[in-house]
Amino acid sequence: MDRLSLRAVEEMASGEGFKMTPQRRVIVNYLEKATNHPTADDVFYAVNKKFPMTSRATVYNTLNWLKTVGMLRERFEGEKMRYDPNCERHHHFICHACGLVEDINSELIEELDAFKLPGKHKVESYEVTVRGVCRNCRK
């Protein structure tokens, strides 16, 4: 499972007995195309444009379920929790002017010696956050 897709979610849902309502389908549809690492609020507002009656609870339940079955990753940026439908190992670029969060392929960043940290920690994975000003904000 590299990237969340509606088809994979539908399959998982029927196997797990999770009911795919039209609202949930719209949520997954939005996440499938989302490259902006949306917050729960972003998802809520986007989905409400199509289904004005969708509750926050439905959005949170769906996000939590997707997270539990490993189709969505959660990550903190500042005080906000963001959701990442890209489950492949990758890093991020963050623009400090507009808050854009963009994926960076892991191959573009050299391997770090993070696995040889001093002390007795056992490192299992790491992700790098590159900060700067995005192409739009540079104009």
Ligand SMILES: [Zn+2]
């Ligand atoms: Zn920017």
Ligand SMILES: [Zn+2]
């Ligand atoms: Zn990402």
